[in-house]
Amino acid sequence: xxxxxxxxxxxxxxxxxxxxxxxxxxxxxxxxxxxxxxxxxxxxxxxxxxxxxxxxxxxxxxxxxxxxxxxxxxxxxxxxxxxxxxxxxxxxxxxxxxxxxxxxxxxxxxxxxxxxxxxxxxxxxxxxxxxxxxxxxxxxxxxxxxxxxxxxxxxxxxxxxxxxxxxxxxxxxxxxxxxxxxxxxxxxxxxxxxxxxxxxxxxxxxxxxxxxxxxxxxxxxxxxxxxxxxxxxxxxxxxxxxxxxxxxxxxxxxxxxxxxxxxxxxxxxxxxxxxxxxxxxxxxxxxxxxxxxxxxxxxxxxxxxxxxxxxxxxxxxxxxxxxxxxxxxxxxxxxxxxxxxxxxxxxxxxxxxxxxxxxxxxxxxxxxxxxxxxxxxxxxxxxxxxxxxxxxxxxxxxxxxxxxxxxxxxxxxxxxxxxxxxxxxxxxxxxxxxxxxxxxxxxxxxxxxxxxxxx
Numbered sequence: 518x519x520x521x522x523x524x525x526x527x528x529x530x531x532x533x534x535x536x537x538x539x540x541x542x543x544x545x546x547x548x549x550x551x552x553x554x555x556x557x558x559x560x561x562x563x564x565x566x567x568x569x570x571x572x573x574x575x576x577x578x579x580x581x582x583x584x585x586x587x588x589x590x591x592x593x594x595x596x597x598x599x600x601x602x603x604x605x606x607x608x609x610x611x612x613x614x615x616x617x618x619x620x621x622x623x624x625x626x627x628x629x630x631x632x633x634x635x636x637x638x639x640x641x642x643x644x645x646x647x648x649x650x651x652x653x654x655x656x657x658x659x660x661x662x663x664x665x666x667x668x669x670x671x672x673x674x675x676x677x678x679x680x681x682x683x684x685x686x687x688x689x690x691x692x693x694x695x696x697x698x699x700x701x702x703x704x705x706x707x708x709x710x711x712x713x714x715x716x717x718x719x720x721x722x723x724x725x726x727x728x729x730x731x732x733x734x735x736x737x738x739x740x741x742x743x744x745x746x747x748x749x750x751x752x753x754x755x756x757x758x759x760x761x762x763x764x765x766x767x768x769x770x771x772x773x774x775x776x777x778x779x780x781x782x783x784x785x786x787x788x789x790x791x792x793x794x795x796x797x798x799x800x801x802x803x804x805x806x807x808x809x810x811x812x813x814x815x816x817x818x819x820x821x822x823x824x825x826x827x828x829x830x831x832x833x834x835x836x837x838x839x840x841x842x843x844x845x846x847x848x849x850x851x852x853x854x855x856x857x858x859x860x861x862x863x864x865x866x867x868x869x870x871x872x873x874x875x876x877x878x879x880x881x882x883x884x885x886x887x888x889x890x891x892x893x894x895x896x897x898x899x900x901x902x903x904x905x906x907x908x909x910x911x912x913x914x915x916x917x918x919x920x921x922x923x924x925x926x927x928x929x930x931x932x933x934x935x936x937x938x939x940x941x942x943x944x945x946x947x948x949x950x951x952x953x954x955x956x957x958x959x960x961x962x963x964x965x966x967x968x969x970x971x972x
Contacts, residue, residue: 548636548876548877602622607619613754689720780866793806808893828952841908
């Protein structure tokens with residue numbers, strides 16, 4: 518489907534479609550798509566009147582365990598419906614479901630205002646604020662992920678231990694591994710494109726069965742839509758080949774983790790001029806770019822749970838495994854948190870390298886862009902020179918080492934609340950505190966191996 522089609526053209530296409538059902542999805546706080554099939558008549562009614570989803574989608578964790586610390590919803594509210602609004606501009610057709618129509622929705626309140634804890638609405642608010650200040654945000658996302666010869670059933674039987682990778686050994690940029698898994702590679706490239714997720718590049722990374730995909734850049738909301746849909750689509754395509762993709766940040770102590778990098782740039786409202794580019798500057802960085810980067814550096818420790826949202830995220834943020842551990846920036850340096858890519862007027866941009874593949878794209882982009890715009894509003898200046906060489910040895914602030922510490926910093930942060938609003942921060946913090954409490958109560962395989970026989 519041509520993404521530039523008008524709403525009238527989309528509606529006509531839907532009316533003429535022989536399909537009698539349409540798939541509709543929303544995104545929860547963990548970036549997981551939750552959805553349903555709607556009969557065509559119900560869908561057209563929902564376009565006018567909205568659609569109801571049980572608000573438990575923001576009241577439970579990734580395993581459907583209900584939070585016991587949430588003010589927004591819980592047993593104390595009776596889990597009423599939340600009002601979802603279909604965004605017809607997200608219309609796509611799913612190639613692996615015979616061209617089934619698909620749309621995204623997000624949430625508003627009964628008074629028509631945004632539901633402040635809705636991830637997609639949060640990103641819309643951040644981008645609208647930037648637009649008022651004359652900035653059009655463009656973004657492109659990259660994901661690394663491991664692939665396994667498993668099914669949900671086979672992995673459950675194993676107790677989620679020793680999953681079998683799709684291929685052996687460390688073989689980054691391998692043409693041999695691509696050829697050995699050519700049907701899966703071809704399906705990803707071709708079917709994702711047909712689904713409105715164009716992939717610029719797809720290759721193996723270093724690690725057994727690990728791939729990396731770069732999604733073509735676009736306006737930031739579309740980029741987050743593509744990134745969110747990419748993860749679910751990859752899993753759905755993979756199952757046809759007996760392959761289970763995993764976007765866990767780090768599944769094996771001895772192997773590198775999986776990133777969710779964000780490439781960002783600010784343009785004028787016409788989309789013609791890259792506001793990050795300055796031909797006269799040594800690094801091709803405009804004053805706007807420098808303040809945007811300064812804002813990101815300033816805010817990062819206080820919004821980290823939005824880029825590293827799980828207990829496992831922090832197992833990736835360790836020295837020497839291609840993930841940043843300190844608040845640093847550099848020029849084309851892949852060991853820093855913020856990699857400046859000085860290039861042409863079209864491609865000068867910032868790569869935010871902190872996030873893992875387990876991030877929620879809407880929340881990560883919203884927090885990161887809001888931090889950059891904060892730097893521009895406050896006219897923040899870069900205080901430190903770019904890091905050269907390994908950032909692991911740089912004299913810079915170390916990022917929090919676990920979800921509990923990162924969440925505590927965010928809860929106490931005035932900056933996070935200024936960027937994202939009290940209502941969102943309060944609710945999101947409670948969900949991360951819940952996540953940590955579930956981990957604290959769990960008996961892990963590490964404990965079994967370390968203590969069971971010997972202690």
